[in-house]
Amino acid sequence: MGEVPGLRERKKLRTRRALTAAALRLFMEKGYEQTTVSEIAMTADVSTRTFFSYFASKEEVLLFNSRENLGRVLRTVAERRSGESAADLLARAVGAVFDVVSADAEIEWEIASVNHLIMTVPSLRAHALLLLFDTQREMAEALHRACPDELDLVEAAAAVGGVVGAVKLAGFIRLNRGAPPAEVMAACRRAAEMALAGLRAISTPPA
Template identity: 55%
Template sequence: MVGLRERKKQRTRRALVEAALRLFEEKGFEDTTLAEIAAEAEVSTRTFFSYFAGKDDVLFYDVDSRLERTLDLIAHREPGESLAALLIRMVKSSFEWTVNDGDFDLLMAPQRIGLIMSEPALQARALHLLFDSQLRVAEALHRNYSDELDEIEAAAAVGALVGATKLAAMVSITRGDSMEQMGAALIRAVEIAVGGIGSLG
């Protein structure tokens, strides 16, 4: 159960994210300052730096926690769980985290995607984070399926899965799908990716 202190931190973090997104949309990313974000969220600039190192970090606030959850899920694979079954469970779990996390609003997703795709610096940051997380997930898969996958196969499996689900999610979000429709789109994307991945191991 989340304690009072942690809930307060989550509320402050969410307030900063929402304030930043409002200002980025109104003024543009480049013209929005850290001080303005802090003021909009009714906190000090010092408090801002307790949560984020810079204003671009606001848009990627959940990347580290989601990656750690994924790595933990792989490290604790179920006995006898096949690679395909684990990958499907990974995507289902990731979607559940998105829907159930108190500090993430699905309605913010189109704004985040729009901002990232419109700013070259943010696109570069997003690609860096994506490649880094994929490599770490591939390394974790190789460790946990060392008898079945070599490094190349693990990397290809992760690339196929992430490519399929990321693009499916973006299309689903931009066309205004409900959460149920988005969940179905992700599962379909996994099925398509796993159709090829199932031949491994």
């Protein structure tokens, strides 16, 4: 059971969430390029200086949830249970992210909004691709460290790439068809389960 955040941490979290929500709503209403940092700060009822104490730029607002989710995955993978297979470990790590996101409609909306912006704002696409590459690299390296008895680095990369690729593509397809955030997350979860089922089938020796 995790520690309950103190008052200071809860206040910081509320401010960060207010800035994120304000930024995403402005990006969706006005456009990413047309929105300024001062407008985001004003909408969140904080100073521009406060904005920069949380985020280095507008772009950083879009990356925060991705980095938090990566942190959850890496922490889970680092705590491999005795006898746990690589496929089951990866399933538990990805499931931990889905559980957190699905339990909070605001986070669900934030992630869907970020993905919509990535699909529609050309200046964000290159950065999103680099972030996706770095995320998968870190996940693959962590999975290999946790399961050196089962996967070499190439196999770990293939496992991570298959799951993350399935999740991203399923999510983007549902978003592109106008599905609400909850349906997008359901599609992502189903895609992950299918990719993991394939990984288990490959890694299970024939009877």
